[in-house]
Amino acid sequence: MKKGVLQTILSLLLVTVLLITVIFPVNVFAAQIGQFNVNFQMDGSTLKVTLIPTVSSAEAYNIWYTNVENPTQLSQAVAGYPIGSKNSQGNYVIDIPNVQLGPNGLIYLFLSTNIGDTGWVAFNVFGGGSHPGTGPDQDVHGNIGQFKASLKLNNTTLTVTLIPDVPGAEAYNIWYTNVENPTHLSQAVAGYLIGSKNSQGNYVIDIPDVQLGPNGLIHLFLSTNAGDTGWVAFNVYGGSDPGDPGTEPGPQPGPGGDVVYVGSGGYTLVPYGTQDYGGEIRERSYELQWLPVGANRRSTENFTGPVPTNDWGTTLIWGTMWGGYDQKYSEPLYAIPTIFKAHAGGVNICYPPRMVINNGNEILKHYEEAYVDISVGGVGFSAVDARVDKVTDWSYDFVLNNASKTQSIKATILHGNPFGSFYFNNVTPYITLPRGLPAWIVSGDANSNVLLIKTMDNADEDYNFYGIFAPQGTTWTIDGNQGSITGLRANMPPGRNYISIAPLPYNVSFGQTEDMTVLNSMLNTFRKYAYNFVTDTRISYSYNENTRTITTTFNITTDNKPESTASGTIIALFPHHYRNETVHNYLGYSYHNTIRGELKLIAGTSFTTTEKFYGVLPVMPNWNFTEAEKAQMRAYLDELINTDSFINPSNPSAGLTVALDTYWTGKELNRLVNALTVAEQIGYAHAANILYNTIKGELENWFTPTDSNGNFKNDKFFYYNSDVGSLIGYPSGFGSDTQLNDHHFHYGYFINAAAQIALRDPAWAQQWGGMVEMLINDIACNDRNSTMFPFLRAMDPYEGHSWASGHAQFGDGNNQESSSEAMHAWAGIIMWGEATGNRNIRELGIYLYSTEKSAIHEYWYDQYNEVFDPVFNHEAVGMVWGGKYSFATWWSPNPIEMYGINFLPTTGGSFYLAEFKNKISRVYNATYAEGEATNYGGTGNSTIWKDIMVKYLALSDPSRARSEWRADLAPEAGESKAFTYYWINSFDKNGTLDTSTYATNSPLSVVLVKNGMKTYVVYNPSNTAKEIVFNNGVRIQAAPGTVTVAR
Structure with a gap:
């Protein structure tokens, strides 16, 4: 088994060191401190400590250790270390060099965490028994998955006790074999249903007429709620060596790869299978030509999680595909109202014109190079690619680096926000007005940190207006003259390396004159929020069963720069937002005629929508069929x-x-x-x-x-x-x-x-x-x-x-x-x-x-x-x-x-x-x-x-x-x-x-109406009758496990 495949498998099963414990019990031991499981591994004189969160919110900041027995004060620590950041698996890994252990591998750890200090907690690095430092406990033979396993032989019956290591651990089936180096579940001597936990919360399984291997060797295999454990070796007679440990532990191997069992089912960890509509067998090398993996994954070291496919910004992270098509930067990014596109020189921005094609069957407000109003780049800057740096619920951060990674431009863009926010690292910003069409500075000058730009859009022969917001103290080197400006070089003060740009919700047709009173008012409103760079976007939702409504809150977090004069940011509400949103503190401006209709503007950090849910039915009503x-x-x-x-x-x-x-x-x-x-x-x-x-x-x-x-x-x-x-x-x-x-x-x-x-x-x-x-x-x-x-x-x-x-x-x-x-x-x-x-x-x-x-x-x-x-x-x-x-x-x-x-x-x-x-x-x-x-x-x-x-x-x-x-x-x-x-x-x-009537305690229900007669339809999934209450006061008894129809 390849090491990379094994690591992938073990990270999926969340039992990496638990499995290895059984095979190398002298080197690794697992236990718990605070909100973390702890794994130890000795490498020479260095002790590697891995902290695995048991809850997603757990954070640790510092770790201390001591070899003193029964320590009571932090001053008794031998040494302490800052913990640093989590790795790509979400764990903390700390190396303790030249570690000084106590008797029989005794060590105490002390953590500072986000929920407070843990105090001193004792461990046995060498994998001892129920009390650290006492040496092996012959009743507990090792770990398998999320369980400690105790094996006791009574004549020919082997009693296996599985003791959960983590809350919520469940096991469903157990198999055993005496085969050395088992690789298939079919090599099991026998398998058993595990049944329910006993009063102590443990599982106890008797294996009659057990057939042991040499020196008491036995391999166990569990299916659990955390997946399949794979074959794990034990020595029934209690020695530190479980016998011949066989192959590396992990999910059950199959031809060319592995399987993870989930309850009675499972999935593979290899890409074998037929292609679309049949065809050749899938191979890993073929997969690498298509999917965003390896070199095809365009992300920085800051973004290591699952790939956000099927999203509006996925083009940023997905590299080569389509049999060789290589997009090193991005296709257009429809943040709406603004459109962005990454390229070698930086980021293009446009607020596109309306187009009608295909005899009126297609309406477009899309990106074309001819529609680009502004391009954000740098003097002499050229990027080798664009890479995703951060993704939140509806925002993307991406970075453009030069070949040596000594220069970069970082951009933040998001749905429903007109601003593109940019950071420049060792780059002198240069803003290009790229189309060779008329362009003016209509507010501000070379010494203003805020500029209002007017650009011509020759596709529909009107003018777009953009606000450019640079740090206080910025001056500009302007290329071209009024009416034919081609570029703006930003000379920013030291320590301030950011600019934001937004199209204003205003345009005029060719030959018309803009209303500067309106434009300046708009610009001043945008200026208040332009320096609040968005760092997080997040939804939360809750269902009110009594009113049959789902309430969704949209939250935005910002990093406010010194130039900021108000909290929050400008939010462009789509029609499905403001149609279902009751607090209408609108700014009085809208982006009209976008591809999603009118977008109404508010300012702040959140808004809430409430939508009605009228119900679904698994079974349609049977009423009076002849x-x-x-x-x-x-x-x-x-x-x-x-x-x-x-x-x-x-x-x-x-x-x-x-x-x-x-x-x-x-x-x-x-x-x-x-x-x-x-x-x-x-x-x-x-x-x-x-x-x-x-x-x-x-x-x-x-x-x-x-x-x-x-x-x-x-x-x-x-x-x-x-x-x-x-x-x-x-x-x-x-x-x-x-x-x-x-x-x-x-x-x-x-x-x-x-x-x-x-x-x-x-x-x-x-x-x-x-x-x-x-x-x-x-x-x-x-x-x-x-x-x-x-x-x-x-x-x-x-x-x-x-x-x-x-x-x-x-x-x-x-x-x-x-x-x-x-x-x-x-x-x-x-x-x-x-x-x-x-x-x-x-x-x-x-x-x-x-x-x-x-x-x-x-x-x-x-x-x-x-x-x-x-x-x-x-x-x-x-x-x-x-x-x-x-x-x-x-x-x-x-x-x-x-x-x-x-x-x-x-x-x-x-x-x-x-x-x-x-x-x-x-x-x-x-x-x-x-x-x-x-x-x-x-x-x-x-x-x-x-x-x-x-x-x-x-x-x-x-x-x-x-x-x-x-x-x-x-x-x-x-x-x-x-x-x-x-x-x-x-x-x-x-x-x-009938949308006026609904059940207040059942989502599997609807009310139908014909000629004023209401029919109440409810599916009750429980095994007992249930009274269903409707908002008009009607109550019906819904029979268990079926659909009930009443009038």
């Missing part, structure tokens, strides 16, 4: 089971009959899940059994990384890439591996399917839930301190929606097409949280769902008629980009697909679309009218996705949907005739979403 209707649904279910070649009715537990990629597997799972709910609701047990077991079997296939012999599979498994910080399913699809595209689309289907199984079988969720939550964390990890995944990978907290491209290497920025598949993922997270009783996951899902639906209403559907350009003659967009919106898809110009991609799959998570019922009928009508106008009304083209279209229509007009559905047409890939029929008729009988 026997004839039920018979029709049974016929449709039989047709599905007998004609879907992916289903094997004779062996459903085997899962699907073929290995589809992650997206098409997800689509098929969605088809079967929704058909399952129909079968259960109409009492068709035969179909329900086949569908349920096929879904469960397929999920288990994907969550199991090896075959029955312990060897890797070539398909249906997940691979974790620790260099990037992403879980990749194979077979992959649509660039989900090489470009990390669309993970939330693909994995949302898996999460939803798993939630449906968990609602029916909580024990299954306990066994396999670890892998489901790996998928959730891959797309939306809400732990900023995670070393495995970036924070909220897919979701852009400020834009309010997710992004689909993993790399964002496009001139128009990142993009997202299928907003509805994103919503499907968030609905699945809500249902998984409810099914498993995990309030943190449930609240995460509600935040994602409620936030994105607000952005969808604004930027995909323009519900308030304030975002789309008047020439954009469509009811919705197909794609939202950083710098444009377009009526398009990646694959088809058919209006049915361009509209339909943003409401499939239609499920119990689609009720957000019904919040504006009038929009639904307009979109439906426009779909077919535009199809005829663009020659897409012909046979085949006008009838595709008919089930998707009528299911969407049923959210507002189920009677019309029922009349327009054609059962003779083939269903869309993720749909079934049974569910379409059930869906339309359910709405037709019960009505459509």
Whole structure:
């Protein structure tokens, strides 16, 4: 096993030294002090101490040690050391040279930490027993994972006691072998379920008729909630040498790599698998050509965490890709309202003009070199690349270094903030007005630290205005004359090396004269905040179940320079912010006609939004279906089971009959899940059994990384890439591996399917839930301190929606097409949280769902008629980009697909679309009218996705949907005739979403209304009946484990 692979594995399992302890017990020992686990390793006369935080907020500042027994004062220390910064694994490592140990390896440590001093704590460096300094304790034989292991032999029965080392440690299964150097789990002599902890909080397992190896050698292997331990060697007879230690400890090796087990499932640590649509076997060397790893990762030593893919700024960190495409700097960065682009000379800035192309189907306010207003660089400065230095929730710091790293420019940019903030290291700033077009200084002069610049934008023949804010005492060397200024050299005072620049929310058309009173007032307002450089951005959210609202607070931290005259910064609120924000202390200025509509300005360090959550349903209501209707649904279910070649009715537990990629597997799972709910609701047990077991079997296939012999599979498994910080399913699809595209689309289907199984079988969720939550964390990890995944990978907290491209290497920025598949993922997270009783996951899902639906209403559907350009003659967009919106898809110009991609799959998570019922009928009508106008009304083209279209229509007009559905047409890939029929008729009988009424204690609930009659629908995931209270005073008793419908 390669050392680098081993280190990666052990860091993932968080048991690096615990495992090594067993193999080298004389050199390493682990214990705890304060909020840290402690590892010791002797290297000659140097003692290496590693402090591993047990909570994410733990910090340590100084360490002292002594060999004095029972010390009482800090003055008894032999020596003390400052601790310094954490390493890339988030641990502190301290070397104590020429260490002086006490008897039998005794040492005492003392820490100063962020929660106070620890006092003296005793340890045995040589790995002794229950009391430091007393030598080995024969009952405790070593450590395995997060447990101490005690082994006692009674005749032929070996009793293994697992004593948790950390709170929350859980173990599920144990295997043992007497094989020397085991490498596969299949080499186990036997395995056992571990069961529950005893009254002391320990696990006790009896292994009957145990077969020991030479000299009492035995290897144990655990599956735990922290992952798989791998084979770990012990000596049952208690010696310091466990026998032949075998290979290096770690996760179970397989062909060419390793596996980490998570409950009953697991994932691989090697990139084997088929490419998109099949193809060659993936190899590490091939992966290095595409992903942001190694030399392709553009980050400084300050930023070592998981790569923030699928973000508006990912282009900064993602180097070579696309089979050789090398972006050393960046594609345009759509901070909005300002656009930036890194290049060899520095950073370009523009506030772009509006452009209309493709017959009005695309509206752009994007970056082009011809639109650059200002370029920030330095005299003689040339950068070799741009590298990410820091990432917060919606800000990026990046650094441009020269070849020798003796000169650099550091920039901070963020969403919703007009300023670009720059630091110059050994660089004399030079600001270029690059287009050779008219430019003036309209306020300030060569001796002013604040300048107001006027530049001509010849694309739309108007003038843009920029404020340039340098330190007090700065003078300028001006190249060119008024009307033709080409550059500004900043001569800054010693010790002040910063400048900020922002476009002002003001422009005039060619031939008009600017209003200097307005401009100077604006400039003075911007000046107050221009010197407050943003250092952190952070969201927090909370769910109020009683009001069914999610409240999100956006917080900004600044470093205020001496020139600052006010706290906070200027914040540009997007429409989905101010539409849901109640404190309107606006500055009176707005950026009009941006790609996101009007941006209203406030000043401060935070703002708060509140969005309504109307609920999701795992099962649609069954109310008064006639026997004839039920018979029709049974016929449709039989047709599905007998004609879907992916289903094997004779062996459903085997899962699907073929290995589809992650997206098409997800689509098929969605088809079967929704058909399952129909079968259960109409009492068709035969179909329900086949569908349920096929879904469960397929999920288990994907969550199991090896075959029955312990060897890797070539398909249906997940691979974790620790260099990037992403879980990749194979077979992959649509660039989900090489470009990390669309993970939330693909994995949302898996999460939803798993939630449906968990609602029916909580024990299954306990066994396999670890892998489901790996998928959730891959797309939306809400732990900023995670070393495995970036924070909220897919979701852009400020834009309010997710992004689909993993790399964002496009001139128009990142993009997202299928907003509805994103919503499907968030609905699945809500249902998984409810099914498993995990309030943190449930609240995460509600935040994602409620936030994105607000952005969808604004930027995909323009519900308030304030975002789309008047020439954009469509009811919705197909794609939202950083710098444009377009009526398009990646694959088809058919209006049915361009509209339909943003409401499939239609499920119990689609009720957000019904919040504006009038929009639904307009979109439906426009779909077919535009199809005829663009020659897409012909046979085949006008009838595709008919089930998707009528299911969407049923959210507002189920009677019309029922009349327009054609059962003779083939269903869309993720749909079934049974569910379409059930869906339309359910709405037709019960009505459509009532936004005035909601349950105050159940997120899995909606209220429907028809002709004034309200239907209350609740899914109760618990195993006991629950009273559900609605805001209008209605109370109903919800039966356990099913959907309850009441009127």
